Amino acid sequence: DVCSSDLRSLARDCRDRAALRQTPSGGPSSSIPTRESNRRGTLATLPAREYRCGLGEVLKYALLGDDELLALLDETFGAVVPPVVAEGGDVLKFVGDAVLAVFRAGDNEESRRQAVGRAFRAARSATENARQLNQARKQRGLAPLVTGMSLHLGPVSYGNIGAPGRLDFTVIGSVVNLASRLEGLCRELRFPIVLSEEVVERVPSEALSEARLVDTGTHVLKGLAEPVRVHGVQLPPCTPGCACPWCSRLEL
Numbered sequence: 598d599v600c601s602s603d604l605r606s607l608a609r610d611c612r613d614r615a616a617l618r619q620t621p622s623g624g625p626s627s628s629i630p631t632r633e634s635n636r637r638g639t640l641a642t643l644p645a646r647e648y649r650c651g652l653g654e655v656l657k658y659a660l661l662g663d664d665e666l667l668a669l670l671d672e673t674f675g676a677v678v679p680p681v682v683a684e685g686g687d688v689l690k691f692v693g694d695a696v697l698a699v700f701r702a703g704d705n706e707e708s709r710r711q712a713v714g715r716a717f718r719a720a721r722s723a724t725e726n727a728r729q730l731n732q733a734r735k736q737r738g739l740a741p742l743v744t745g746m747s748l749h750l751g752p753v754s755y756g757n758i759g760a761p762g763r764l765d766f767t768v769i770g771s772v773v774n775l776a777s778r779l780e781g782l783c784r785e786l787r788f789p790i791v792l793s794e795e796v797v798e799r800v801p802s803e804a805l806s807e808a809r810l811v812d813t814g815t816h817v818l819k820g821l822a823e824p825v826r827v828h829g830v831q832l833p834p835c836t837p838g839c840a841c842p843w844c845s846r847l848e849l
Contacts, residue, residue, distance in 0.1 A: 670694060673742060676730050680722035684715040689767060695780070699753065699768055713750060713799040717792075720746045721808065724789045724832065745783025749776040750795040778818040779827065786813050788829030797828045807833040 670691075677696050678688055686700045700719075702712035723746065731741040751772035757764040779791050788811070792800070797810060809831045815824035 669742075672730055673727075673744065676726035677723045677744070680719040680726065683722070684719040686715065686719055690765075697768075697773075702750070709750060710799045710801065713748070713796055714801045714804050716748050717796070717800050717804045720748060720790050721804070721806075721830075721832075727789075743784070744789065745780050746790045747776050747779035747783070747792070748790070748796045749779060749793040750799065751775075774820060775818070775825065778821065779825075782816060782818075782827060786827070786829050788813075789832060790830035792828045792830065794826045794828070 673694070674691065674696065681688055681696070681698045684700070686698045688696060688698045690697050698719075700712045700716045702709045724744065727742060727744045734741060749772055751770075753768040753770045753772050755766070755768045757766055758769070759765050775793065779793060782791050783789065791813075792810070800810070811829045811831050813827050813829050815826050817824050
């Protein structure tokens with residue numbers, strides 16, 4: 598099965614590339630080590646702003662051929678990843694249709710605020726890219742994509758995890774788990790970006806621009822003992838005829 602073999606090889610290559618640092622040398626996150634600098638089983642802690650983006654399943658993957666699915670993922674990642682890199686974030690991996698990235702924060706409050714600002718600007722830029730992508734898809738007669746992004750702040754552990762001969766450089770911890778659960782709320786709450794309370798407290802006013810933060814109350818999330826307060830980011834509407842699902846209020 599040549600096609601399946603090629604796809605498996607491509608997936609391995611994508612995972613390997615995603616595990617390496619994506620930021621330019623000397624950028625804000627340049628002190629995050631690559632996986633080569635840690636041995637298997639060793640972990641270190643890192644204050645970071647964790648960012649997760651997931652692609653809503655508007656298109657049923659089972660109905661897509663391999664080429665269509667790869668093109669779909671390439672388009673989506675092409676919209677999401679550049680803003681992360683431009684703001685000094687580190688794209689750690691692609692997990693199915695999701696992107697996992699971190700923004701380095703120091704030990705002081707000012708550094709945390711700066712990291713939150715970079716992550717928030719990246720999320721807004723990625724959302725705008727997704728809007729433009731949907732305009733192009735509309736012209737091609739394709740269904741729009743629904744992207745959801747979540748931001749959370751806190752310490753994570755990073756290092757090489759895996760088995761002999763197959764290691765994965767990643768971040769783990771409750772902060773990562775919470776960020777993942779938050780991203781799952783985008784569809785339910787109908788917001789393109791959702792934020793934890795820790796992030797909302799530090800979002801710079803100039804980064805909001807015309808966006809508005811909406812307190813959606815507390816939510817019980819799977820795997821978490823305590824309810825979490827969640828805020829949605831309400832973006833200004835697009836131009837008339839926009840194909841953005843968040844503006845047209847499609848059934849998500």
